[in-house]
Amino acid sequence: MSLLDIKNLCIWYENEDHRQVVSDLSFQIQKGEFVGLVGASGCGKSSAMLGIMGLLPENSGFSCERFLFRGEHYEKKIETLRGKKIAMVFQDPSAYLNPLLKIGQQLTETIRCHKTCTKKEAKERAMELLSMAGIHSPETRMNQYPFEISGGMRQRVVIAIALACEPDLVIADEPTTALDVTVQRQILDLLKTISQRTKTAILLVSHDLGVIASVCDRVLVMQEGKIVEEGTANQIFYEPQNPYTMQLVEKAKAVMSVAKKKEKGVLVLESKDIGCKFRERLRWNKTCTREALRQISFSMYHGETFGLVGESGCGKTTLARILTGILSPDFGKLWSKGKVQMVFQDPYASFDPGYTIEKILLEAIPKQADHTKEVEKMLQLVGLKPEDRWKYPREFSGGQRQRIAIARALMSCPEILILDEPVSALDISTQSQILKFLDDIQQETGISYLFISHDLNVVKHMSQRIAVMYLGTFMEMGDTASIYEDPWHPYTKQLLSAILVPDPKKAHRRKKLIVKEILKQEEGTEKGCPFAGQCGYAMTRCHTEFPDFYQFEDRQVRCFLYSEEHTGRRRAGAPMISQI
Amino acid sequence: MIQYMIKRIVIGVLSLFVLVGITFFLTRAIPGSPFESSNVSGEVLEMMENEYGLNDPVIVQYGTYLLHVIQGDFGYSYENPSQSVTSIIAEFLPVTIMTGGLALLLAIVTGVSFGIWMVVSKQKIIQRALFSGTILGTGIPNFVLALVLIFVFGVKFHWLPVAGGSEWESYILPVCSLAIYPASVICRMTAHLYKEEMKKEYVVLAKAKGMQWERIVWKHVLRHIWLPLFNYLGSAAAFLLTGSFAIESIFTIPGLGSQFVHAISNRDYTLIMGLTIFMGTVVISIQVLVDLLGAWIDPKIRRSYEGQ
Numbered sequence: 001m002s003l004l005d006i007k008n009l010c011i012w013y014e015n016e017d018h019r020q021v022v023s024d025l026s027f028q029i030q031k032g033e034f035v036g037l038v039g040a041s042g043c044g045k046s047s048a049m050l051g052i053m054g055l056l057p058e059n060s061g062f063s064c065e066r067f068l069f070r071g072e073h074y075e076k077k078i079e080t081l082r083g084k085k086i087a088m089v090f091q092d093p094s095a096y097l098n099p100l101l102k103i104g105q106q107l108t109e110t111i112r113c114h115k116t117c118t119k120k121e122a123k124e125r126a127m128e129l130l131s132m133a134g135i136h137s138p139e140t141r142m143n144q145y146p147f148e149i150s151g152g153m154r155q156r157v158v159i160a161i162a163l164a165c166e167p168d169l170v171i172a173d174e175p176t177t178a179l180d181v182t183v184q185r186q187i188l189d190l191l192k193t194i195s196q197r198t199k200t201a202i203l204l205v206s207h208d209l210g211v212i213a214s215v216c217d218r219v220l221v222m223q224e225g226k227i228v229e230e231g232t233a234n235q236i237f238y239e240p241q242n243p244y245t246m247q248l249v250e251k252a253k254a255v256m257s258v259a260k261k262k263e264k265g266v267l268v269l270e271s272k273d274i275g276c277k278f279r280e281r282l283r284w285n286k287t288c289t290r291e292a293l294r295q296i297s298f299s300m301y302h303g304e305t306f307g308l309v310g311e312s313g314c315g316k317t318t319l320a321r322i323l324t325g326i327l328s329p330d331f332g333k334l335w336s337k338g339k340v341q342m343v344f345q346d347p348y349a350s351f352d353p354g355y356t357i358e359k360i361l362l363e364a365i366p367k368q369a370d371h372t373k374e375v376e377k378m379l380q381l382v383g384l385k386p387e388d389r390w391k392y393p394r395e396f397s398g399g400q401r402q403r404i405a406i407a408r409a410l411m412s413c414p415e416i417l418i419l420d421e422p423v424s425a426l427d428i429s430t431q432s433q434i435l436k437f438l439d440d441i442q443q444e445t446g447i448s449y450l451f452i453s454h455d456l457n458v459v460k461h462m463s464q465r466i467a468v469m470y471l472g473t474f475m476e477m478g479d480t481a482s483i484y485e486d487p488w489h490p491y492t493k494q495l496l497s498a499i500l501v502p503d504p505k506k507a508h509r510r511k512k513l514i515v516k517e518i519l520k521q522e523e524g525t526e527k528g529c530p531f532a533g534q535c536g537y538a539m540t541r542c543h544t545e546f547p548d549f550y551q552f553e554d555r556q557v558r559c560f561l562y563s564e565e566h567t568g569r570r571r572a573g574a575p576m577i578s579q580i
Numbered sequence: 581m582i583q584y585m586i587k588r589i590v591i592g593v594l595s596l597f598v599l600v601g602i603t604f605f606l607t608r609a610i611p612g613s614p615f616e617s618s619n620v621s622g623e624v625l626e627m628m629e630n631e632y633g634l635n636d637p638v639i640v641q642y643g644t645y646l647l648h649v650i651q652g653d654f655g656y657s658y659e660n661p662s663q664s665v666t667s668i669i670a671e672f673l674p675v676t677i678m679t680g681g682l683a684l685l686l687a688i689v690t691g692v693s694f695g696i697w698m699v700v701s702k703q704k705i706i707q708r709a710l711f712s713g714t715i716l717g718t719g720i721p722n723f724v725l726a727l728v729l730i731f732v733f734g735v736k737f738h739w740l741p742v743a744g745g746s747e748w749e750s751y752i753l754p755v756c757s758l759a760i761y762p763a764s765v766i767c768r769m770t771a772h773l774y775k776e777e778m779k780k781e782y783v784v785l786a787k788a789k790g791m792q793w794e795r796i797v798w799k800h801v802l803r804h805i806w807l808p809l810f811n812y813l814g815s816a817a818a819f820l821l822t823g824s825f826a827i828e829s830i831f832t833i834p835g836l837g838s839q840f841v842h843a844i845s846n847r848d849y850t851l852i853m854g855l856t857i858f859m860g861t862v863v864i865s866i867q868v869l870v871d872l873l874g875a876w877i878d879p880k881i882r883r884s885y886e887g888q
């Protein structure tokens with residue numbers, strides 16, 4: 001008897017066309033299984049999950065031929081399972097926790113609405129759950145509000161809430177998409193441990209094959225509201241049968257490849273020791289200055305792609321804004337040959353919805369007599385039709401909008417284009433299209449890209465050189481291939497070990513990632529190495545001195561492990577090797 | 581938190597002074613003298629005016645008055661020299677506070693519950709009826725409403741007494757007619773806020789936890805509704821607790837509002853001033869209270885003031 005047996009689940013929305021977002025979806029889940037559900041965005045995954053939870057919005061319809069849970073029929077009373085037998089973990093933990101309630105209360109109320117127990121018992125159970133979800137000092141956390149803890153920790157809290165009543169099945173809908181890579185790894189590890197320890201079945205929904213490959217035993221592939229293929233992780237990743245699955249796996253693997261090397265062109269941008277300070281309000285009467293950027297030096301050459309990786313809040317976007325001239329640096333020098341333009345993560349937000357595409361494109365350049373040709377040429381360059389210039393932004397899909405945003409940036413013929421997470425919001429097939437198309441444009445125009453992303457695979461795929469950023473400074477910089485093969489800096493190593501590969505066998509060989517969770521940058525860390533708080537190699541001087549950016553041929557690394565005092569005097573020209 | 585409070589209070593006191601100044605000069609600008617109506621000869625009038633310092637330059641009068649006020653002495657009523665202004669306020673305040681307070685409570689309870697009902701009700705007719713009710717409630721002035729209520733419940737059916745009296749039934753109509761306007765506003769605000777909040781993700785999570793609808797609304801959603809509602813409640817409270825002239829006169833309730841009207845028509849300078857200062861204090865302290873409560877409800881603001 002399977003735990004959950006669903007047959008012919010249909011969901012539709014009652015708008016004009018009554019289109020079914022999920023049609024005849026059937027699948028089964030066994031007890032204690034870790035199942036992955038993969039599909040492009042908009043294929044109906046999330047609607048299906050909400051349907052199973054009975055959480056669909058009011059304007060939707062739902063029908064199901066068979067809904068068996070532990071052999072009992074639940075077609076008409078799905079609500080009774082909710083929270084008790086089936087629990088759910090959502091994508092964005094920040095939105096799903098009530099900002100006005102303490103963590104503790106949000107947990108205990110879950111326990112108390114299914115079990116009769118005293119306040120004290122509920123509190124004890126809540127603390128137990130929090131420590132099970134990997135949260136240290138649960139007692140203090142219970143008294144905090146969601147805004148006082150980090151994103152990763154919020155997701156742990158949501159997981160703890162899901163586990164509150166020992167459900168038989170946990171549905172995790174893109175649980176890590178909104179999180180940084182290292183946090184993502186930790187959350188996935190946590191889910192895995194939980195499924196092994198408590199024998200809870202987990203249904204993990206994701207668009208990211210890397211996520212699925214790293215934890216799931218069995219995989220369901222969904223396309224346009226239907227399951228098109230089903231099998232063990234190994235079957236799906238190594239011998240896919242369905243053409244759609246094949247395509248997905250192939251694309252995911254293609255992104256793993258390293259970008260081709262290129263000849264160095266002429267210098268187009270140079271930054272020397274750029275720094276930037278922000279004044280921050282701690283309390284209403286106390287401010288402090290925070291160094292958002294510190295000693296950033298790098299250069300970019302004609303026709304190359306320079307990748308910038310780092311977790312959220314490390315200063316990537318601040319740097320991008322300085323390079324485009326929106327902000328001016330407090331220290332250092334910046335030189336660039338031509339214009340610098342920027343493309344944002346969410347292009348739709350930067351469009352005026354009342355403007356036609358033509359008008360949007362023309363915004364960027366000074367008025368001139370004959371611009372129709374130019375607009376048409378640009379639209380063709382980005383792979384859209386010339387007629388599209390009369391349309392409005394809302395008539396386009398996410399990928400097309402990103403093309404329009406790129407076209408707008410290209411209108412003023414910049415020398416450098418800054419791409420800030422250009423594909424993070426897109427699913428895998430659109431992603432690879434956009435990446436391919438960016439490559440083509442570079443071939444054609446010789447433009448240079450500064451490619452910013454937290455997705456390490458994408459950066460690797462695109463960039464010839466990369467810089468790894470942590471808390472406002474570059475930790476390591478150099479050739480992409482050599483950094484990915486052999487990271488020198490402890491932080492780079494930690495970051496790279498968190499990459500998820502769409503390859504189950506490789507994923508299983510991987511060790512667990514252990515990261516010390518630091519809450520906030522503590523005061524006083526400005527003095528030492530920014531990474532000292534988490535670094536396993538930290539020495540005494542790491543806490544008091546700021547390391548230099550030591551250079552060895554074309555690689556640079558900011559770590560005392562590579563200082564002369566540490567490595568000893570070396571023969572001139574002797575190659576440096578990794579010290580960790 | 582304490583510094584913030586002090587700042588707010590200082591601003592409040594300053595604005596009170598401005599208020600006192602303006603009313604003082606305005607009352608002095610009303611033509612005529614407070615003793616004119618009494619049956620006294622010109623000589624006696626002169627003497628009385630001298631006695632009360634009414635012939636001094638206005639600025640001097642203002643100075644003396646301020647000095648007294650700072651010492652907490654509002655003087656004696658001109659009309660009724662045996663009673664101090666403070667004692668008059670003390671006498672009429674409880675009635676006003678009671679009617680106003682009851683009206684406020686009624687407005688909050690009915691407003692919030694009808695607001696939520698308006699959204700969750702499946703029947704179109706209830707939604708429509710409630711909505712038109714709120715439109716009428718905000719559109720019709722409360723004294724008209726009061727008259728209508730008197731006519732229907734007092735004159736037609738004789739269910740409730742039409743005017744003043746000390747028994748509790750006589751307060752039902754005035755409280756209702758006072759509460760209708762704020763209740764309608766609160767109802768519409770709540771309906772809007774509730775609709776917005778129910779779309780939020782934290783409600784989805786609460787549902788996924790398996791919580792009942794009532795508990796979700798009570799424990800989660802209401803908190804979010806309170807926050808914006810508070811700002812309006814401040815002005816509603818100020819309006820209700822200072823007494824409404826019209827309602828108190830219609831129902832002949834012995835409250836501050838009717839005293840005010842009385843004082844103005846008698847040019848009872850000290851009483852006007854005393855009432856003005858008192859009401860100003862009430863309004864301003866309610867504003868300060870609302871600000872502080874709002875800050876206290878929002879954990880983000882609260883936490884930023886903690887630990888000082």
Ligand code: SF4
Nearest residue numbers: 529532535542559560
């Ligand atoms: S400088 Fe010290 S703390 Fe920083 S990364 Fe190197 S070893 Fe670790």
